Amino acid sequence: MKGIFASKRRLLVGLAASLLLPLAVAQDAPADFSTQAALTLTGEGPWYRLQVPMALQFAARYADLRDIRVFNAEGQAQAYALTLGRAEQQVQVRQTAVKWFPLHGAKDGSGEAPGIRVQRSDGGTLVEVLSETAGKPEQHILRGWLLDASAIEAPLEQLQLDWSSDSDGFQRFSIEASDDLQHWQSWGEGQIARLAFADEQLQQRRINLPGQSARYLRLLWLAPQQAPQLLAAELSSSDRQAKAAPMAWSAALSASSSKPGEYTWELPLALPLERVHISLPQANTLAPVTLYGRRDGTLQWQVLNRSLLYRVPQGGKESVQEHIELYGAPVQQLKLVVDERGGGLGSSAPQITVGLRATELVFLARGTPPYQLVLGNQGAQAANLPLSTLIPGYEPARLSQLGVANVALPTAASAEPLAPVAAATDWKRIGLWAVLLLGVGLLVLMAMSVLRTTQGKP
Incomplete structure (x- = not known):
């Protein structure tokens, strides 16, 4: 009797493994991602590097770009690494x-x-x-x-x-x-x-x-x-x-305002911003300001920095201060409060550009071009390699010698964050999930049958 029960248990385990195997081997495909952009390659390969522009950063589902991929013409994912831009010391x-x-x-x-x-x-x-x-x-x-x-x-x-x-x-x-x-x-x-x-x-x-x-x-x-x-x-x-470390900058972002001297902006996702530039179109502007931030609308506003913005004549030249330094804390919503005693920022709502430390993507080109970069998959897991693994014998000085990849952004991306590309229905993935759920149901029925059999025996 014990032998029969053991054989049935092995059968159940084998069936479960066979049901889960198709889902385990399923790989990412370009259709799994909402944003797709073509890449053009210049210079010597097979490794190429790309500084990820802010428009693509806005299109990602995660600030750390875990959902970024590069595919070739056959739909094969390319091995890649991500590295943050760092401050360097130039020696002349x-x-x-x-x-x-x-x-x-x-x-x-x-x-x-x-x-x-x-x-x-x-x-x-x-x-x-x-x-x-x-x-x-x-x-x-x-x-x-x-x-x-x-x-x-x-x-x-x-x-x-x-x-x-x-x-x-x-x-x-x-x-x-x-x-x-x-x-x-x-x-x-x-x-x-x-x-x-x-x-x-x-x-x-x-x-x-x-x-x-x-x-x-x-x-x-x-x-x-x-x-x-x-x-x-x-x-x-x-x-x-x-x-200074290279920065990625957004296009100009328009503000919304509910009352005079208070302006708000919302980004597509929370990003570790390091600088905000507020445009001052009118000469002789002087404005003490406080910049607030929060990750989403359910949290309290937190003070990010206080600054004095100005565009005034000084020493025969125009002196301008339009930047507010931040410290890399993730924020998705920004609010600028202007002290109106300085005269405000003018009749129109100000526009801002936001900047963060640039991320560089390095990938190993394999297969047939053209290559495309994709982003926007809520279920994606990080798939990047360490740079020293991607490039055997890597040294920092070698990075500048790699080929360069350029991304073709839609024209609309120059003004607003990228609009998601409608993903095709992934019938293969739906079928895999249906098989998995059916298999789980069969496993439950078989387990109940074995349990009744064992309980009925003396």
Whole structure:
């Protein structure tokens, strides 16, 4: 009896698995998504990147874009990754040829560093450097060189020298920096070299510097012999500038107003906004404002920020402040309250554009083009891969070298959020659900039958 019951139980489990298998293997199809947009590809593949515009962000069902997909002409989903835009630091390296001036010292190497006096031009650049070393000129030797870096404002990263070929071998020297030629700070030591053997030549002309700013550099050779004659001196400097994270901006959004000085806007979904731009069309506008936000109409309004918007003349120019900074909290509804004591924003309701940190989609193009990007599926689950998995051996510098995908948005999207595309009836999915429900009913009947059989046996 136990064997019969066990065999029936195995039959039930097998039947359940066979019923659920078609639903498990069912994959996303373009018709499952309400918004579809064609993609055009340029550059070298097979990986392509696309900065998702705000019109597509509005068409999504989720702020994290878990319902975004890319399909090829055969309807096959493409492997993809999502990455948020990040602030970067741009480094611009400049190489500047500088003037150099000889520094003489006692031939016996005794005494301190050579004393100097200088003559400058009206712009502050060195014109001549004269030695203050005591003794006859024939008792002096060339101890080093003074480099004029006063025209370089950025931190100094590297020094490159060229010298006469009759001074081969290794050359070691100390490096000191100053801004006033009176007080010197040690920057360590440097070494250059020129070695020749047969027809081969080895040169070391570059010396790394600590990445600090200085107006003058003093190079003093450490060996007792005379310093070599310089032919060229070049300093490399780096200018670092912070580059803000890329932003995605909406088109202009019109306000609704129930009373003077109060304006509201509603977005298609709650988004982590970082900036709001309020257009001030009229000159000489000054308006203290408070911006409120909430995720939906059932919640209380929360203060997002207070600001002073203005468009006024200042110093012979027009000074404009039209932005309000936010902090990435998800909001779907916005309300702007204007302090009317400043004169308000004019007779017409203001328009705003909203911005958030841009999301970049990277996908691996497979199969036959054309490719299309789709969004808008309430039941979709996240299907994106980590970028390091999508691109084996990925390095951040490689991202800018990928091909570029451009999305063809409908003309209406330039003014309003994308209108959903009517999805075709998915009879396949409906059929799968019908089979599943029928199977569940059969399982219940069979389970009841087995239960009655087991209860009727002694």
